[in-house]
Amino acid sequence: STMGRVMVLQVETRGEIEIATLDRPEALNALSPELVDSLNDYFQGLHDRPEVRVVMLRGNGRAFCAGLDIKEARAPSDETPVLRTLRVQTEIGNIYRRMRSCPQPIIALGHGAAAGGGLSLLLAADVRLGAP
Secondary structure, eight states: OOTTSOOOEEEEEETTEEEEEEOOGGGTTOBOHHHHHHHHHHHHHGGGOTTOOEEEEEESSSOSBOSBOHHHHTSOOSSOHHHHHHHHHHHHHHHHHHHHHSSSOEEEEEESOBOTHHHHHHHHSSEEEEEO
16 A cells, blocks of 8 residues: 555556656665565556556656665664565566566666666566667
8 A cells, every 4th residue: 555655656647558657866766665565566456457558667867767775775674684685686576577467568768877676677668768
């Protein structure tokens, strides 16, 4: 649920097209736990929404996605570092699996930095448009 959550993924509907915007420009749209959860929820939900014909994925600000948010990754946790890394990488990997399995084609608009997990978001899309 997105109740009370900072909206880090903005979704705009234009007819049969949805534009999903990574919205953490101050962090170059790095993958925080909230953004990972939002992307997983969004791409999973597309399976049940045939009225959406095409998805455009983009980043707000000067970068597409700088990858995993290292500050978030170092936050205190009850998990061991190895277990935490495994869980985070699994959750991020789930995004790509859900992108590949949803029925809608995904067009990724990549501009600026696309590093690590951000590059993988571009690669998981069906069509990629790159800009400097």
